[in-house]
Amino acid sequence: MAQAEAARCLSGLLNGIAQSVYYGSGDVTEELLRSEFYPEVSRDEFRALHEKMRGLLKSIAAADMDHAQLEAFLTAQTRKQGGGGVSADQAAALTRFWKSQRGRVRESLLAGSRWEPSLRGLTWRVDLQTAASRGDAAPRGPVALMELELGRTGQDSEFVCLEFDEAQVNQALRTMADVRRSIDGLARGSEGV
Structure with missing residues (x-):
């Protein structure tokens, strides 16, 4: 017993x-x-x-x-x-x-280990505006539209819409490339441990 x-x-x-x-x-x-x-x-x-x-x-x-x-x-x-x-x-x-x-x-x-709120979904598209649609003499460049679906566990989603011009898209891509290089460098550094 x-x-x-x-x-x-x-x-x-x-x-x-x-x-x-x-x-x-x-x-x-x-x-x-x-x-x-x-x-x-x-x-x-x-x-x-x-x-x-x-x-x-x-x-x-x-x-x-x-x-x-x-x-x-x-x-x-x-x-x-x-x-x-x-x-x-x-x-x-x-x-x-x-x-x-x-x-x-x-x-x-x-x-x-999850970040809150988390990204539940992402949709995007690129719009081209013509001079006639804006009433301007010259058309503006392409515009990237991104919709993020964010949410916390057990709650409804929230939606955030972002608009980027060509320069902002290029800057975002450069920043993501920098982040990737940093992560790759950290991963290579930890492999030797």
């Missing part, structure tokens, strides 16, 4: 950490988890266990480990000497937790 109770407590701790770290539940505190699942354990011992499990969950979630990766990771953790590793029971609890919560944690991480 003691082993089943230990598994229940560790499962509760892992779920509590997920609530706090990934699901935005600010009322799930370290002290609440200790009083709920490990009241007989000293604060220092619980803090060490809490930080270990929190660190392991963050590593697992950051890598979005599949079953094989998780198994290899936890096998390496169980082989660690000293207090840095995990027991076989802890590894089993982590496996059960990740199997049931991987999708939800992943969605939480993705939602947290």
Whole structure:
């Protein structure tokens, strides 16, 4: 019975950490988890266990480990000497937790990495104005019209219309080329790390 109770407590701790770290539940505190699942354990011992499990969950979630990766990771953790590793029971609890919560944690991480408002759609066209349509003696150059559909999660879209003349289009293209070169440079720099 003691082993089943230990598994229940560790499962509760892992779920509590997920609530706090990934699901935005600010009322799930370290002290609440200790009083709920490990009241007989000293604060220092619980803090060490809490930080270990929190660190392991963050590593697992950051890598979005599949079953094989998780198994290899936890096998390496169980082989660690000293207090840095995990027991076989802890590894089993982590496996059960990740199997049931991987999708939800992943969605939480993705939602947290999105910029809001986000671009939902973009349409554009180029208009040529003739002298007769404007009443001018000389026609103006081409005009690029762009409509951006922007929105926040769970809200209706907003639309923004932009008008560019030829010089503004060329400037925007130069700026995008500069951004691309910067990103390529950063990507090449990180490959050597």
